[in-house]
Amino acid sequence: MRALLADVWASPTGRIGMVLTAAILLFITFGPLVTPNPNLLAVQAKFLPPSLAHPMGTDNLGRDLLARAAQGTRAAVLIAVAVVALSSVIGALLGVIAGLLGGWIDRAILIIFDIISAYPPVILAMGIVALYGTGASNLLLVVTILFLPQFGRMARAQTLSLRNQPFVDAERILGLGTARLVTRHLLPNVVGPLIVLASMNVPVVITIEAGLSFLGLGVQPPQASLGTLIKDGYIYLDQSWWPTIGAAAILAITTLGATLFGEALRDASDPKRKGGFQ
Amino acid sequence: MGIDIVSNRPIATILSEALPNTLQLASTGLLLALVFGLLLGSIAARRPGTLLDTVLGVTSVAFITTPAFVVAIVLLLVFSVQLQWFPVTGAGEPGQPLDRLVHLALPATALAIGWVGYLARLIRASLLEVLSEDHVRMMRAYGVPERRIVGRYAMRLALIPVVAVMGIGVGDMISNAVFVEIIFARPGVGSLIYNAILARNFPVVQAGILFTVLVYVTANLVVEILNAWLDPRIARSLGPGS
Numbered sequence: 365m366r367a368l369l370a371d372v373w374a375s376p377t378g379r380i381g382m383v384l385t386a387a388i389l390l391f392i393t394f395g396p397l398v399t400p401n402p403n404l405l406a407v408q409a410k411f412l413p414p415s416l417a418h419p420m421g422t423d424n425l426g427r428d429l430l431a432r433a434a435q436g437t438r439a440a441v442l443i444a445v446a447v448v449a450l451s452s453v454i455g456a457l458l459g460v461i462a463g464l465l466g467g468w469i470d471r472a473i474l475i476i477f478d479i480i481s482a483y484p485p486v487i488l489a490m491g492i493v494a495l496y497g498t499g500a501s502n503l504l505l506v507v508t509i510l511f512l513p514q515f516g517r518m519a520r521a522q523t524l525s526l527r528n529q530p531f532v533d534a535e536r537i538l539g540l541g542t543a544r545l546v547t548r549h550l551l552p553n554v555v556g557p558l559i560v561l562a563s564m565n566v567p568v569v570i571t572i573e574a575g576l577s578f579l580g581l582g583v584q585p586p587q588a589s590l591g592t593l594i595k596d597g598y599i600y601l602d603q604s605w606w607p608t609i610g611a612a613a614i615l616a617i618t619t620l621g622a623t624l625f626g627e628a629l630r631d632a633s634d635p636k637r638k639g640g641f642q
Numbered sequence: 643m644g645i646d647i648v649s650n651r652p653i654a655t656i657l658s659e660a661l662p663n664t665l666q667l668a669s670t671g672l673l674l675a676l677v678f679g680l681l682l683g684s685i686a687a688r689r690p691g692t693l694l695d696t697v698l699g700v701t702s703v704a705f706i707t708t709p710a711f712v713v714a715i716v717l718l719l720v721f722s723v724q725l726q727w728f729p730v731t732g733a734g735e736p737g738q739p740l741d742r743l744v745h746l747a748l749p750a751t752a753l754a755i756g757w758v759g760y761l762a763r764l765i766r767a768s769l770l771e772v773l774s775e776d777h778v779r780m781m782r783a784y785g786v787p788e789r790r791i792v793g794r795y796a797m798r799l800a801l802i803p804v805v806a807v808m809g810i811g812v813g814d815m816i817s818n819a820v821f822v823e824i825i826f827a828r829p830g831v832g833s834l835i836y837n838a839i840l841a842r843n844f845p846v847v848q849a850g851i852l853f854t855v856l857v858y859v860t861a862n863l864v865v866e867i868l869n870a871w872l873d874p875r876i877a878r879s880l881g882p883g884s
Binding site: 376377482483484485486487488490491493494567571574575578579580581594598601602605608609612615616619620623624627 | 696699700703704706707708709711712715716718719723813814816817818820821824825835836839840844847851854855858859
């Protein structure tokens with residue numbers, strides 16, 4: 365783990381990614397502690413430009429935008445991590461089961477994956493949210509479903525290549541049950557590439573969450589998220605462009621940092637790709 | 643497909659009015675992404691390891707990671723509100739190609755940016771791989787000019803992975819068209835579905851999603867066939883006896 369992080373640090377883009385990611389993590393950990401209440405209204409102080417008291421200015425209700433950005437980034441990152449964790453675990457389980465058991469179970473699971481990926485992602489998310497209602501928990505569920513096929517297919521491919529290796533036969537002969545085989549021996553072998561894929565998907569999830577919240581289909585007010593901040597700013601774009609650009613910049617920094625970090629992690633964990641930055 | 647419960651018009655008519663706008667937007671976006679992605683990617687691949695290559699690489703990542711709706715808002719703010727070079731909303735008057743093109747410029751750019759970055763990196767990687775192969779070294783040994791090697795021979799091989807991801811590209815264009823259509827207030831399938839969701843107009847939501855999926859799946863089928871045609875190895879793996 366330490367050697368891996370050292371490898372990430374060694375590549376110039378990985379270093380940028382690490383610094384940006386660390387800055388965002390500090391921002392969401394300590395930001396909400398040192399900034400004023402993000403929901404504190406001060407209508408007479410609306411649309412203030414950046415100043416010492418309000419480093420990012422205030423929004424249409426006079427709320428401090430730095431505080432709202434800290435709260436919103438925290439929501440975005442937490443949702444993204446939860447989504448990736450959920451969908452990688454469920455996807456990996458489904459994928460390993462499909463690869464190991466084969467037959468109609470394999471086909472059924474693959475068909476489910478195919479159905480999910482037959483929709484353009486945002487369209488599927490919009491459809492499900494339209495049916496089951498908006499809110500942070502539904503958003504979490506929807507995006508988790510969206511990312512299942514990726515993790516599942518990868519775990520299935522890994523399992524297929526492991527299934528015929530001698531150690532699996534040996535364990536069968538020793539009398540190991542399927543459940544134990546999966547949890548103790550197959551899943552650990554699938555975990556490495558899954559973690560890399562998961563870390564690369566965190567910024568993608570952040571983008572999708574921000575997009576859906578921007579449409580008003582995700583996190584609901586007064587709870588802030590990067591998407592709702594951009595949306596609130598967008599509505600009043602003709603009066604003040606600070607709120608929009610500030611939130612958009614933080615969103616861009618977060619996804620850029622996470623992407624650079626994830627890619628450096630992928631390169632460092634794959635000996636074949638070492639050295640190249642593509 | 644039934645009758646719209648709000649306007650009392652057939653949903654098929656509403657969709658057939660909205661679809662051309664979205665298809666124009668998505669195909670222009672994809673075309674822009676292809677042209678500029680190929681250009682930037684081949685420039686970077688010709689000079690690997692140079693400063694220009696690094697700058698293009700970082701720019702590509704920045705393009706990829708900035709969401710389309712953020713790009714759309716920034717473009718709107720800079721070019722329509724501040725500079726007033728382009729119209730703010732709408733899709734232009736029907737039947738006036740020039741007016742429609744002007745209305746298409748910013749939304750299509752917003753759609754394309756992410757894929758410009760993605761394709762530039764993809765082309766760079768696959769072009770570098772092709773250029774390191776023996777047959778290219780052979781051509782260099784024969785004295786074939788580098789420009790001709792890249793343009794005539796290497797690019798054709800390097801394009802195969804690009805065609806392979808075009809299916810995903812279409813899906814991304816349709817997805818992001820939702821945001822772009824809303825931000826630029828363009829009539830289209832994306833904004834149609836969105837407004838129907840807000841109005842709880844479920845027949846339109848259903849029909850809209852069905853239609854989008856149909857377009858997406860068809861596009862993917864075309865890409866698969868194109869891919870098999872370009873790369874005979876794929877065709878063989880799909881054929882009988884595999």
